Amino acid sequence: MKEETWFKWMVISTILHFIVITALTIPFKKSTKRIDLSSSYSVNLVGSLGGTGEKIGITEGRGVEGVPRTEPVPEKKEVRATPKKGPPPKPQRQTPVRREKEALSLSKKKVAQKPLKEKDVPSKDELSRLEERIREIKKRTEYFDVTKARSPVVQGGQGGQTGSLKGGSSGVGFGGEGGLRPIDPNTQRYILGVWERIKESWGMPGIASYKKDLETIVTIKIRKDGRIVDINMEKRSGNKIYDESILRVLRSVDPLPPLPSTVETDTIEIGFRFLPGELS
Amino acid sequence: MDVSIINNFTGGALSLLYSAGPVAKGVVIILFVFSIVSWTIIFYKLKEYSRVEEDGERFIRVAREADSFKRLITSYRETPRNPFYKLIYASYREITARQKDNPGTKTGLIPAVENALKITITDEMERLEKRVSFLATTANTAPFIGLFGTVWGIMDSFREIGLRGTTSLSVVAPGISEALISTAIGLAAAIPAVLAYNYFNGRLKRILSKMENASMYIINLIEK
Numbered sequence: 070m071k072e073e074t075w076f077k078w079m080v081i082s083t084i085l086h087f088i089v090i091t092a093l094t095i096p097f098k099k100s101t102k103r104i105d106l107s108s109s110y111s112v113n114l115v116g117s118l119g120g121t122g123e124k125i126g127i128t129e130g131r132g133v134e135g136v137p138r139t140e141p142v143p144e145k146k147e148v149r150a151t152p153k154k155g156p157p158p159k160p161q162r163q164t165p166v167r168r169e170k171e172a173l174s175l176s177k178k179k180v181a182q183k184p185l186k187e188k189d190v191p192s193k194d195e196l197s198r199l200e201e202r203i204r205e206i207k208k209r210t211e212y213f214d215v216t217k218a219r220s221p222v223v224q225g226g227q228g229g230q231t232g233s234l235k236g237g238s239s240g241v242g243f244g245g246e247g248g249l250r251p252i253d254p255n256t257q258r259y260i261l262g263v264w265e266r267i268k269e270s271w272g273m274p275g276i277a278s279y280k281k282d283l284e285t286i287v288t289i290k291i292r293k294d295g296r297i298v299d300i301n302m303e304k305r306s307g308n309k310i311y312d313e314s315i316l317r318v319l320r321s322v323d324p325l326p327p328l329p330s331t332v333e334t335d336t337i338e339i340g341f342r343f344l345p346g347e348l349s
Numbered sequence: 350m351d352v353s354i355i356n357n358f359t360g361g362a363l364s365l366l367y368s369a370g371p372v373a374k375g376v377v378i379i380l381f382v383f384s385i386v387s388w389t390i391i392f393y394k395l396k397e398y399s400r401v402e403e404d405g406e407r408f409i410r411v412a413r414e415a416d417s418f419k420r421l422i423t424s425y426r427e428t429p430r431n432p433f434y435k436l437i438y439a440s441y442r443e444i445t446a447r448q449k450d451n452p453g454t455k456t457g458l459i460p461a462v463e464n465a466l467k468i469t470i471t472d473e474m475e476r477l478e479k480r481v482s483f484l485a486t487t488a489n490t491a492p493f494i495g496l497f498g499t500v501w502g503i504m505d506s507f508r509e510i511g512l513r514g515t516t517s518l519s520v521v522a523p524g525i526s527e528a529l530i531s532t533a534i535g536l537a538a539a540i541p542a543v544l545a546y547n548y549f550n551g552r553l554k555r556i557l558s559k560m561e562n563a564s565m566y567i568i569n570l571i572e573k
Binding site: 074078309310314317 | 386518519
């Protein structure tokens with residue numbers, strides 16, 4: 070009788086162990102897919118100011134430039150032609166405006182007793198100032214889509230040119246201080262060549278198992294002779310191994326071929342967006 | 350490291366073991382056996398001790414009401430496996446053996462019954478303590494076995510680094526996390542064993558004092 074109970078408990082304990090083992094093997098797989106961080110990145114910051122800002126923001130900027138809005142390529146990632154160099158400075162530029170607004174209404178609160186109306190309906194003065202600001206931002210963040218653009222345009226700048234290259238359909242853009250000037254196809258080809266090269270040497274074991282929404286944005290500064298002088302990680306994906314692999318590949322492609330002769334500036338800056346889908 | 354190892358980062362903690370070496374697998378299997386056996390002991394002893402304690406309480410209740418040893422024997426009927434019944438049985442046998450030749454005599458009876466009771470208590474405690482020591486063994490050895498697996502795995506992964514010549518995180522991390530899992534399993538086996546061992550020791554002490562009390566009751570009733 071004693072041995073019987075002994076074996077009974079042995080069986081129960083074995084079963085419990087196997088339950089624990091299976092429980093430990095399964096659950097991680099599901100949980101990794103739930104987090105969706107990257108989708109919120111290309112938010113139109115100008116839109117946060119209200120209806121006016123949204124209208125004049127990036128959407129209209131596109132029209133001004135004469136670049137047709139491209140539909141997302143179905144099999145690849147969405148072509149979000151958000152300026153890459155653009156976003157980080159944007160909030161900084163934007164915050165003073167917002168603060169001014171608050172400060173205005175606050176100061177009025179102290180003086181007069183109807184601050185709510187003032188807040189709800191911004192004065193003409195404020196509105197015009199906002200629009201001016203938005204136009205300024207818009208100017209600085211001009212971009213175009215290299216692959217889709219009919220008439221490539223570049224804003225030549227003194228050095229600080231920004232490009233963005235994203236996903237399969239790479240959007241490359243330049244932002245600068247100067248006026249509009251047609252981009253020369255050599256530069257365009259050069260940038261695409263750089264992207265191709267990076268893509269070729271960017272290999273990572275087990276990439277297929279990563280979340281598809283990992284996104285890393287890196288801007289690199291290329292000198293005239295093709296050396297990469299600066300690598301700047303604008304946005305980390307959150308996965309260290311993934312980011313590391315990108316930095317490694319960028320270091321490994323250095324030096325790049327020298328810049329085409331048509332580029333007048335000493336350095337150009339190109340932004341890349343790395344998505345795991347590129348590799349698999 | 351090959352593709353499968355990195356893939357496993359998205360899997361569960363134990364899926365790391367699929368790609369582990371034979372030493373790590375062996376260590377983990379040993380630890381699982383330890384864990385299974387120690388949990389079996391935990392369940393078994395929990396049941397056994399609670400039953401013994403119940404028996405003891407019932408015995409003391411009966412012994413308080415009884416006014417003579419004969420009464421106690423007649424009112425306390427139990428299974429022969431009950432250690433408190435064994436106490437009564439031992440003392441009864443001692444008395445009958447002493448009084449077979451000259452019935453009614455009480456000289457030298459009490460020390461003899463006391464000795465018989467002491468022997469019974471020692472026997473019973475030995476039976477109750479049986480296998481509990483395995484819990485102490487598990488508690489002491491399982492972390493070391495796990496540590497052995499970890500050291501072995503880290504040795505392996507360092508050799509891998511040396512062979513590959515790279516020290517990037519993607520080469521080092523899988524090997525080390527694969528190695529650490531055996532320590533984790535070792536601790537997971539040892540911690541319940543330590544807790545249960547200490548708990549059972551406390552319970553054994555209580556059972557022992559109950560049995561000693563029961564033997565006092567028996568001697569008192571015999572002296573009446």
